[in-house]
Amino acid sequence: MSVILTFHALLVITFTIRILLRDDLSPPGRLAWFIVLNVLPYFGSAIYFLFGEVDIGNRAHKRHDQIFDEIRSKAAEFMGVAGHSDSAIERVYRPAFKYAGSINGFHTQTGNSAQLMPNSDSTLTNMIADIDAATDHVHVLYYIWLTDHTGTAVAEALIRAAQRGVTCRAMADGLGSRPLIKSELWQRMHDAGVEVVVALPFHNLLRTIITSRLDLRNHRKITVIDARITYCGSRNSADPEFLVKEKYGPWIDIMLRFEGPVVAQNQLLFASDWMQATGESLDVIPLQAASQEGGFPAQVMGVGPTERRGATPQLFSNLFACAEHSLTLSTPYFVPDATVLEALCASAHRGVAVTLIFPKVNDSWIVAAASRSYYHKLLDAGCKIYEHRKGLLHAKTLTVDGKVSLIGSSNLDLRSFDLNYENNILLQDEHITQAISERQQEYIAQSDPVELSAVLAWRYSRRVWHNVIATIGPVL
Incomplete structure (x- = not known):
């Protein structure tokens, strides 16, 4: 018994x-882990070992730093430095755009359409x-790519493109x-000449467990065609019925088709993932910035476990602080940190009409419970909530x-804040925002x-x- 107690204490x-x-680690995060370790010490220790730290390994970190030094240098050479297009942004919103530019070195570019x-x-239909x-080329990166109608249609289009000599890179x-x-469709893409690469693969499960985390994922949804067109939004390469979780369907997504210099920024973000996964040079990725x-002015923002911690919640908080009259937000997963919640x-409290839309x-179930723990505080502050x-x-x-919109893959939860690679586009344009x-x-x-009385x-x-659930949210 004394040996067990000693082991327990150690x-x-x-x-x-x-x-x-x-x-x-934030104080709430520490507190959550302390609770789990003391209530369930053996289970908690195992969970902390597997999922407690945001780390993809020293080699990956070094490679990422090298890649983004090159990416930032190319972005500055190709599209200019901070302040180049500041005058295109209304003064009240400039702090948010400047902050977004500080994350990847992708600053505001004018001459975009969507x-x-x-x-x-x-x-x-438009994407195909x-x-x-x-x-010349097609570059795609999806977090979830299914073999359903949508996923197969995209794969078949890539196969057709590769067979006529277009360079196709798919992640x-x-x-x-x-x-x-693991499917025959993936093999068919490869055999047809599509360059297929797995982002964050499980080649060695034990090594991944020891050196990294299984749940560090690439959640991005990027499509770039001929360095001229890019798609950005929340949709994976999957049908709305989303057969892997069909009882929750249909999944309702939003997508925008962009042209202009912002395409080059999305291309560079794709390039960063491609270079990380393949070891190839940036020189193989074509760039152009036809205005x-x-x-309108816009810029890309990419985040992930190798980027600056807290970048996503700080960007959202900057945007909330810039709002003068209204802000409306929709997200499927709402588990904010203190920065976002208080913003x-x-x-x-200062009179902005804040409207929040979540799934009913x-x-x-974890996110659903944690999200509703914040309803009282938000409603009491004057926010409107819809399910x-x-x-x-x-x-x-x-x-x-x-006037200003942010659209992309980032949710307002701790996974998007700390664990996932995400991509978004921030823009100022009344027509698109409308x-x-x-x-x-x-x-x-x-x-x-959702009424406060309810x-x-x-x-x-x-x-x-x-x-x-909200208290131990940082653990979950």
Whole structure:
């Protein structure tokens, strides 16, 4: 018994000291781990060993730093440095755009145009048409790429392009797209001449467990065609019915088709992942930055576990702070850190009309419980909350004052903040922002409002459950 007690004490003390030595961990994160380690010491120690630290390994970090030194240098050479297009951004929003530019070195570029895709069918039709019209190259990267109608149609378009001599580079996340990577369709792409690469693969499971984390994933959704067109939004290469989780379907996404200099920035972001996975040089990735007459200012923002910690919540907080009249946000996964939560409440307190749209039924019970733990505080501050009831609202959108939009792959949860590689585009344009706002209003029309009186009437057991899950959220 004394041996077991001694082992128990050493285990808890060892991991406690490790947690206290970490400067990158927030106080709530430390507290969550302390709770788990003391209540479930053996289970908690195993979970911390597997998932406690955000680290992809020293070799990957060094390679990433080398790659992004080259990427930033190319971005500055090709598109200019900070301040080059500041005057195109209204003064009140400049802090947010400047902050976004500090993350990757991708600063505001004017001369962009965009088209909001009406629906999932239109997105697929336009994307296939653009791939079929490609003359030089097609680059795609998806977190989830299924062998359903959408996933197969994209793969077949790449096969056709490769067979007519177009350079096709395709990346898929090693976990999210695992069924495709092991499928005959993936092999057919390879045999047809498509260069296929797995992002964050599981070549050596034991090595991954020891040196990194299994749940560090590439969550990006990037499509670049002939360095002229790029697609950005929340949609994976999968049907809305999303057969891997069909009981939550349809999954409701949003996609924009861009032209202009912002395409080159998305190309560079794709290049960073391609170089990391293959070891190839940036020289193999073509770049151009043809401006669209009368186009709007925009820039790409990419984050991940090898980028600056806290970049995503700090960007969102900057955008919330810039809002003068209104901000509307939709996200499927809402587990904010204190920075984001307080910034939202502060915006509402100073009179900004803050509207939040979440799914009514979430595919993650953990996220659903944690999200609702924040409802009381948000509603009390004056925010409006809507729960979308028709399928799973997967669109990640933010509109500010009818002028500024942020769209892409980032959720407002700890995974997007710390663990996933994400890509987004920040833009200032009243026409496009109005189109996204109208889409947000469609979401609201399909939603139920959440009233403060209803939240206060929740049973004590339900409120306790939500708060318990939120408390250990940094662990989950």
